[in-house]
Amino acid sequence: MSHESTASPVASLGTAIASRIRHSPLILPLVGLALVSIAMAFASQNFFTVDNILNILRQQSIIGILAIGMTFVILTGGIDLSVGAVMALCGTIGAGLMVNMGLPGAVGLLGIIGVGVLFGLFNGFLVAWGRMPAIIVTLATMLVARGLGLVYSGGYPISGLPGWISWFGTGRISGIPVPVIIMVILYALAWVILQRTSFGRHVYAIGGNETAAQLSGVNVKRVKLLVFMISGFTSAMAAIVLTGRLMSGQPGAGVAFELDAIAMVVLGGAAISGGRGLILGTLIGAVLLGIINNGLNLMGINPYLQDVIKGLIILLAIYIGREWR
Numbered sequence: 001m002s003h004e005s006t007a008s009p010v011a012s013l014g015t016a017i018a019s020r021i022r023h024s025p026l027i028l029p030l031v032g033l034a035l036v037s038i039a040m041a042f043a044s045q046n047f048f049t050v051d052n053i054l055n056i057l058r059q060q061s062i063i064g065i066l067a068i069g070m071t072f073v074i075l076t077g078g079i080d081l082s083v084g085a086v087m088a089l090c091g092t093i094g095a096g097l098m099v100n101m102g103l104p105g106a107v108g109l110l111g112i113i114g115v116g117v118l119f120g121l122f123n124g125f126l127v128a129w130g131r132m133p134a135i136i137v138t139l140a141t142m143l144v145a146r147g148l149g150l151v152y153s154g155g156y157p158i159s160g161l162p163g164w165i166s167w168f169g170t171g172r173i174s175g176i177p178v179p180v181i182i183m184v185i186l187y188a189l190a191w192v193i194l195q196r197t198s199f200g201r202h203v204y205a206i207g208g209n210e211t212a213a214q215l216s217g218v219n220v221k222r223v224k225l226l227v228f229m230i231s232g233f234t235s236a237m238a239a240i241v242l243t244g245r246l247m248s249g250q251p252g253a254g255v256a257f258e259l260d261a262i263a264m265v266v267l268g269g270a271a272i273s274g275g276r277g278l279i280l281g282t283l284i285g286a287v288l289l290g291i292i293n294n295g296l297n298l299m300g301i302n303p304y305l306q307d308v309i310k311g312l313i314i315l316l317a318i319y320i321g322r323e324w325r
Contacts, residue, residue: 025268025269025270025276025277025278025281026269026278026280026281026284027269028269028317028320029267029268029269029281029284029285029288030284032267032288032317033284033287033288033291036288036291036292036295037291039295040291040294040295040298043295043298043299044295044298044299046298047294047295047298052294054175054176054177054180055294056287056290056291056293056294057177057180057183057287057290058177058179058180059290059293059294060183060286060287060289060290061177061179061180061182061183061241062087062179062238062241062242062245062257063238063257063260063261063264063286064183064187064264064282064283064286064290065182065183065186065234065237065238065241066083066084066087066234066235066238066257066258066260066261067260067261067262067264067265067282067285067286068186068187068190068230068234068279068282069083069120069230069231069232069233069234069235070083070231070258070261070262070264070265070282071190071265071268071270071277071279071282072190072194072203072227072230072231073134073227073228073231074207074262074265074270074272074274074277075194075203075204075207075227075270075274075275075276075277076203076206076207076223076224076227076274077206077207077210077273077274077275078127078134078135078224078227078228078274079134079135079138079262080123080134080138080228080231080258081135081138081139081142081258082119082123082138082139082141082142082145082235082258083231083234083235083238083254083257083258083261084142084235084253084254084255084256084257084258084261085141085142085143085144085145085146085149085254086115086116086119086120086141086142086145086232086235086236087116087235087236087238087239087242087253087254087257088145088146088149088239088250088251088252088253088254089115089119089145089146089148089149089152089251090112090113090115090116090119090235090236090239091112091239091240091242091243091249091250091253092149092152092153092158092249092250092251093111093112093115093149093152093249094108094109094111094112094115094239094240094243094249095108095158095159095161095243095248095249096152096153096158096249097111098161098162098165099158099159099160099161099249100158105161105162105164105165108161108165109240112236112239112240112243113233113236113237113240114236115236116232116233116234116235116236116237116239117229117232117233117236118232119141119145119232119235120228120229120230120231120232120233120235121225121228121229121232122141123137123138123141123228123231123232124224124225124226124227124228124229125225126141127224127228128220128221128222128224128225129221129225142258146251149251149252150251150252152251153249153251155251155252156251157246157248157249157250157251158248158249159247159248159249160248161243161247161248165243165244165247166244166245166247167244168182168240168241168243168244168245169241169242169243169244169245169246169247170244170245171244178244179241179244179245182237182241186234186237187279187280187282187283190279191279191280194278194279195279199223199226202218202219202223203223203227204275204276205218205275206218206220206223206224206274206275207271207273207274207275207276208274208275208276209275242254260289263285263289263310263314264282264285264286264288264289265277265281265282265285266285266314266317266318267284267285267288267289267313267314267317268280268281268282268283268284268285268286268288269281269284269285270282272318289310292309292310292313293306293310296309
């Protein structure tokens with residue numbers, strides 16, 4: 001009798017833990033990361049070196065930063081197709097402020113951030129107050145941002161930046177690339193916002209059921225506005241890293257970066273319909289996509305075929321995630 005009474009709570013605890021693991025948005029991304037890492041380790045003996053791991057993180061840092069803002073937007077059930085073009089516009093205008101107008105580098109960096117946040121504000125206003133579909137709004141503003149960057153620069157890169165700007169793209173601190181450090185700091189801040197603040201809870205609530213969230217007192221318009229502003233801010237931060245890496249403002253940069261950012265969020269276990277996902281999952285998705293890219297390059301796969309393979313992997317991830325839930 002006593003044996004049954006002690007076994008029952010243990011069995012219940014085991015069932016509860018198994019259920020929690022099964023329904024965790026992180027479990028599938030972690031399994032995928034482990035399997036792909038093992039496969040790549042067999043494909044190349046240089047895969048698990050410190051230099052290669054840091055190289056993967058450095059290469060993924062720019063799109064990984066874009067994916068932070070994309071995560072916020074997707075969690076509310078939206079999408080932001082303008083992040084790559086906004087990043088290019090931010091870098092181009094920032095470079096123009098420093099080179100063409102002769103302003104200090106610090107002013108140029110503030111200009112980059114200001115342009116990103118303002119563009120996010122514009123997107124958020126159209127979606128929240130204009131009641132326009134996010135996919136249509138950001139598709140249009142993607143074209144607007146790309147066009148503005150090309151008009152401002154005349155279609156040419158703007159070079160001649162102060163030398164210290166390169167630190168944001170190529171610098172190192174204790175051997176760790178600065179872009180990786182910036183990315184990790186931004187992911188940590190995003191985790192705190194989403195997991196430890198009422199704003200984060202409201203983001204999830206809107207993605208889960210917008211009508212119910214509004215009836216419960218959530219200011220849906222305000223949250224959506226702030227979410228797109230966050231996306232604009234992360235686009236600006238990605239622009240700072242890219243500008244430092246290239247030492248120029250590139251109006252044509254960031255083409256299709258929004259697709260990779262969306263892929264990272266999806267591979268990280270987030271539901272594209274909103275309400276489900278973790279920022280740590282997006283980070284895992286960024287690393288996973290980086291490993292896939294790195295592995296395909298190490299194996300000498302045709303670059304055009306790589307896009308086909310990555311597309312199929314993303315479709316598989318969406319399908320498996322849907323069945324798992």
